[in-house]
Amino acid sequence: MPQIAPFKGIVYTSAVAGDAAKLICPPYDAISPALQQELYDLSPYNAVRMELPTEADPYSAAAGRLHDWLASGVLTEESTPALYPCSQTFTDETGKEHTRNGFFAALRLYDFAEQQVLPHERTLSGPKADRLNMFRKTAANLSSIFGLYADESMMADAAISEFCRSNEPLIEATFQGVQNRLWRITEPSLVNLVQSVLAERKVYIADGHHRYETGVAYRNECAAAHPEHTGNEAFNFILAYLTNIHDEGLLVQPIHRLVHKLPSFDPECFITKLDRHFTVWELPGRKALDEFLAGCSKCLAYGIVLPGKTFAMTLDCKPAEALSRPVPEVMQQLGVVLLHDLVFSQILGITDEATRKESNLVYVKNEKEVFDAVASGSAQLGIVMKPTEVGQVVAVAASGEVMPQKSTWFYPKVMTGMVFRSLEADS
Numbered sequence: 001m002p003q004i005a006p007f008k009g010i011v012y013t014s015a016v017a018g019d020a021a022k023l024i025c026p027p028y029d030a031i032s033p034a035l036q037q038e039l040y041d042l043s044p045y046n047a048v049r050m051e052l053p054t055e056a057d058p059y060s061a062a063a064g065r066l067h068d069w070l071a072s073g074v075l076t077e078e079s080t081p082a083l084y085p086c087s088q089t090f091t092d093e094t095g096k097e098h099t100r101n102g103f104f105a106a107l108r109l110y111d112f113a114e115q116q117v118l119p120h121e122r123t124l125s126g127p128k129a130d131r132l133n134m135f136r137k138t139a140a141n142l143s144s145i146f147g148l149y150a151d152e153s154m155m156a157d158a159a160i161s162e163f164c165r166s167n168e169p170l171i172e173a174t175f176q177g178v179q180n181r182l183w184r185i186t187e188p189s190l191v192n193l194v195q196s197v198l199a200e201r202k203v204y205i206a207d208g209h210h211r212y213e214t215g216v217a218y219r220n221e222c223a224a225a226h227p228e229h230t231g232n233e234a235f236n237f238i239l240a241y242l243t244n245i246h247d248e249g250l251l252v253q254p255i256h257r258l259v260h261k262l263p264s265f266d267p268e269c270f271i272t273k274l275d276r277h278f279t280v281w282e283l284p285g286r287k288a289l290d291e292f293l294a295g296c297s298k299c300l301a302y303g304i305v306l307p308g309k310t311f312a313m314t315l316d317c318k319p320a321e322a323l324s325r326p327v328p329e330v331m332q333q334l335g336v337v338l339l340h341d342l343v344f345s346q347i348l349g350i351t352d353e354a355t356r357k358e359s360n361l362v363y364v365k366n367e368k369e370v371f372d373a374v375a376s377g378s379a380q381l382g383i384v385m386k387p388t389e390v391g392q393v394v395a396v397a398a399s400g401e402v403m404p405q406k407s408t409w410f411y412p413k414v415m416t417g418m419v420f421r422s423l424e425a426d427s
Contacts, residue, residue, distance in 0.1 A: 001199045002116045004105040005237060006081035006191050009184070010070070010140070010420035011171065017045045017074045020173035024180065024417035027143040027208070028052045029127065045074050047417030051142050059137035066138050066420075077422065082186045083194060084170075084419050085160050086241065088249075088412050089179040100249035100412070103160060103185075103194070104144060104419050107203065107240035109212075109219050117147070117203045118397040121405060123210050131214040136221075139423045141239035143416040145208030145215075149201040150245045150394065156197040157244050159190055171418060178412045182419065203242065204397045206410045212238060218423070239421040241414045245390050252393070253409040254385035256370050257339070258362040258378075262348060265380045267306045273347045274304070277322050278313040285310055286371055293386050299333045303384030305374045330399045335386055336407045343383070363406045 012023050022043040025031065028051050031039070039048035055061035069075040084104040091097050110116040134142065151157070164183050171182040185191060205212055215238035222235040229236075243250055259265075274280050283289050289303045292312045300319065304311035315322065319332035322342045331337050344350040350360050362379065364370060370382035388408050396403055 002110065002201070002203045003108040004083075004195055004198050004240070004242070005108070006083050006186070007106040007234075007237070007239075007421050008078050008081050009084055009104070010075050010077045010422060012045070012417070013073050013076050014171075016072070017069075018043060020171050020417075021175060023047060024173050024175055024415040025051055026413045027211075027416055028131075029210070030413050045069065047142070050138070051416045059133045062134060062142070063137040063139075066140060075420070078184075080186050082184045083191055085164055085183045085185060086414075086418055087164070087179075087181050088415075089181075090177055090412055092251075098249045098251060100243060100251070101157065101161065101247050102241050102243035102414075104182075104239060104241050105194075105198075106234070106237035106421065107145075107147065107242070108237050109216050111216065115202070117205065117212070118400075119205050119209050119212070120393050120397040120403050121205075121209050121407065122402050123213055127210040128214050128217070131211055132217055135214060135218040135423065141215075141421040141423065143208075143211065144239040144241045144414055145212045146206045146410060146414050147203040147208075147240050147242045148206050148245050148250075148390070148394065149198060149203055149242060151197055151201060152246055154244065154246060156194045157247065159193055160185070163187075163190060173415075173418075175415060176412075178415075180415050180418060198242070202398070203240070204245075204394050206243075206393065206408070207414070234421075234423045239419075245394060250390060251411055252387045252390055253365060253411045254387040255406045255409050256364050256367060256385050257383040258364060258370060258373050259344075259348065259350075259360055259381040259383070260362060260379045261360055262350075262380055265348075267309075267381070270347070270381070271304075271306075271311065274313060274343070277317065277342060278315055280304070280311055280313040283310045283312055286367070289384060290367075293384065296386070299335055299386065299389075299392075300338055301386055302335065302339065303382075305370050305382035305384060307374055307377075328399065328401055330395050331401055331403075334388065334392060334396070334403060334407065336388070336404050339383060339385075340404060365409055 017023055023046055025039050025048040031052050036052055039046045050062040050065050053061040087099050087101050089099040167183055169181040170184050173180050219235050223229050289310050298314050300315040302313050319338055324341055324346055354360050367384055370384055373379035374382045
């Protein structure tokens with residue numbers, strides 16, 4: 001029974017900070033050095049200056065800015081605890097408009113063994129150490145985790161949607177083509193309704209695994225330092241953006257693979273080896289590949305891009321017969337699991353270490369980049385992936401298994417700067 005709570009959000013004061021579109025930024029792990037500089041140039045108050053500062057001591061810089069911006073009125077901590085609905089509207093490559101709905105809340109931190117909040121990916125020590133230092137210095141949640149829950153009745157969603165239709169947003173900001181809108185809910189009856197719905201569901205982490213595990217580590221540190229703690233202190237909770245898996249705007253995009261720097265790579269030999277396990281056929285080009293992948297109901301289907309040629313392929317046998325080692329059934333239908341084991345490891349000889357170091361692999365989110373990289377010669381081979389389904393993410397998390405890295409890309413990213421949360425006040 002995961003517990004959520006309203007919280008006193010820290011928000012930008014538009015009269016002082018200016019246009020909200022110049023203030024928000026993606027989470028730290030989605031900011032390249034080039035984008036970091038672009039965001040710095042947008043505004044002296046852009047959230048990147050706390051989320052990912054350029055200073056040699058980024059943690060002290062972030063903490064100093066948070067303190068100064070609160071003191072000068074750039075930021076304001078609200079007086080009443082609230083839930084913060086947030087919608088993100090965007091248009092996909094085909095011109096279709098999507099709106100993903102969710103809300104920000106304080107989510108109680110649980111150990112994964114408690115089976116209330118469940119992961120679907122492994123984490124790395126480096127990012128967790130980085131974020132723990134940020135938690136310690138700022139005593140704040142600067143960016144949220146992104147969690148999913150399953151409520152087929154859509155009871156809370158309907159009530160929140162009705163509220164948003166009847167009220168003007170607190171913040172409206174468009175970034176990279178995505179319109180972000182934030183509201184504030186303080187009405188006790190509506191807050192209680194949302195809490196009651198979440199209390200009967202588990203939360204599955206879609207994005208922000210490192211931040212969540214850092215939150216648990218920070219909670220444990222604070223609890224040890226304050227043996228008199230009650231369990232209601234703010235450090236027992238983390239800022240979370242929560243979306244129903246039945247929300248029509250919830251999309252998982254694929255992450256494609258580029259193979260490079262393989263010695264003696266022979267495209268014709270590669271296709272011959274694929275023919276032993278897959279049905280492989282040549283297509284006239286990218287449009288035909290898109291149509292194939294969109295219309296193919298099989299999870300284990302892929303696009304192959306080689307210089308001057310495009311192929312489609314589907315697995316012929318059962319996954320267990322093709323994998324080099326036993327894999328739980330819930331993992332066998334994941335395209336990335338079969339691809340990395342059968343194609344990359346067994347056929348191409350790419351080792352697990354090379355995969356971890358990305359010595360022979362590059363991950364891209366835009367299909368055009370796959371075709372461009374192969375055409376330019378910067379990649380020997382491109383693999384166009386089908387997206388992982390939301391139901392697969394939930395099933396893997398519920399089973400206790402975790403997906404390989406780069407398995408999912410929930411688009412768009414939840415933006416940093418829509419609302420912040422202090423870790424010093426009681427929730």
